[in-house]
Amino acid sequence: MRMKTLTISAALALATALAGCSTDGAVRLFSNDYGARSDAGYSLPAIPIYKVDRKYHRQVVRYPSDEKPGTIIVDTGEKHLYLIMEDGKAMRYGIGVGREGFEWKGTARVAAKREWPVWTPPAEMIKRQPELAKYRNGMDPGLGNALGARALYLYNKGGDTGYRLHGTPEWASIGKAMSSGCIRLMNQDIIDLYSRAEIGAKVIVR
Numbered sequence: 001m002r003m004k005t006l007t008i009s010a011a012l013a014l015a016t017a018l019a020g021c022s023t024d025g026a027v028r029l030f031s032n033d034y035g036a037r038s039d040a041g042y043s044l045p046a047i048p049i050y051k052v053d054r055k056y057h058r059q060v061v062r063y064p065s066d067e068k069p070g071t072i073i074v075d076t077g078e079k080h081l082y083l084i085m086e087d088g089k090a091m092r093y094g095i096g097v098g099r100e101g102f103e104w105k106g107t108a109r110v111a112a113k114r115e116w117p118v119w120t121p122p123a124e125m126i127k128r129q130p131e132l133a134k135y136r137n138g139m140d141p142g143l144g145n146a147l148g149a150r151a152l153y154l155y156n157k158g159g160d161t162g163y164r165l166h167g168t169p170e171w172a173s174i175g176k177a178m179s180s181g182c183i184r185l186m187n188q189d190i191i192d193l194y195s196r197a198e199i200g201a202k203v204i205v206r
Contacts, residue, residue, distance in 0.1 A: 026059040027089060033058065034188045039149060040116055042142065047171045047186055056080075056094025056175050058189050063090035070198055072165070074183055074205040076105065079175045081165070081183065083196055093193060096173040096184040104163055110201045111155035113194055116141035117166075143169055149187040150194040154203055165203075166190060 031054070034047040049057060056079065065084050067073065073082040073090075076097045082090040098104060118138040148167020155161060164182045167190035173179070174186055183205070185193065 026061050026092075028060040029054070030058040030192075033192075034186070037188075039191065042116065042149070044143070044149065044187055045169075047188060052094070052171060052186075053175060058091065058093050058192060060085070060089055061092045062088055063092070064088040065090070067202070067204070070201050072110070072197060072201055072203045074165075074203065076177075076183075076206060081185065081193070083193060091192075091196065093185050093189045094174045096168065096170075096175065096179055097177050098179050098182070104161070105205045106156065106161075108154040108156045108161055108163070108203045108205070110152045110165075110197055110199055110203060111160075112153040113197070113199065114147075114151045114153070115194070116149060117145070117147045117151040119146040148184070148190060150190040152194065152197060163205075165193065 031049055034049040034057075036046040037044050061082075063082055063084070065071070065073070065082075065088075067084050069084050069086050071084045073084065074080075074095065075082070076095075079095055079097060081093045081095045083093075084090050118141060120136070120138045146166075146168075147164060148169060151164045151166040153160065154163045154165070166182055166184055167187040168184040169187060170184075171186050173184065
């Protein structure tokens with residue numbers, strides 16, 4: 001009887017995992033959505049998601065908020081980005097954030113979205129890293145581009161903040177503070193966020 005009980009428990013656990021559900025409080029976990037894919041003519045490689053802490057996997061979580069659905073909240077301390085949904089829920093993504101001295105916080109809006117964007121390093125970055133001068137006129141889109149598969153451009157009352165929500169092929173940087181201030185997501189996650197976020201959406205960076 002004990003062996004039968006254990007077998008049933010194991011089967012239920014496997015069924016839960018295959019269904020994309022989570023046992024850590026998430027409403028739904030999308031750990032099976034990081035495979036290889038073709039996107040706009042580019043062959044996006046699979047992410048070895050089992051090497052990424054599960055708290056940074058894309059998932060729907062309970063997240064009561066006074067902000068309206070469609071608002072994006074970036075928690076730089078927690079290393080999570082929340083897209084507010086209906087019924088007290090949010091789509092949560094793992095992120096990489098700015099290293100010490102390059103943090104930014106405030107309120108902005110999504111002014112533009114780009115698929116496979118060109119990346120142009122700002123002058124101050126080129127000054128710090130002269131080897132980037134070759135990209136002064138822009139780095140061509142592609143798998144090695146610093147903005148990855150998608151970018152959302154953040155503006156406020158003063159205009160372009162210079163900060164982006166963007167993709168990265170460096171999946172191991174998620175959950176860490178090592179960028180030059182922008183908020184990075186795994187490419188499969190930024191593609192998902194891009195499909196959900198609207199132009200004009202409010203963005204709160206904490």
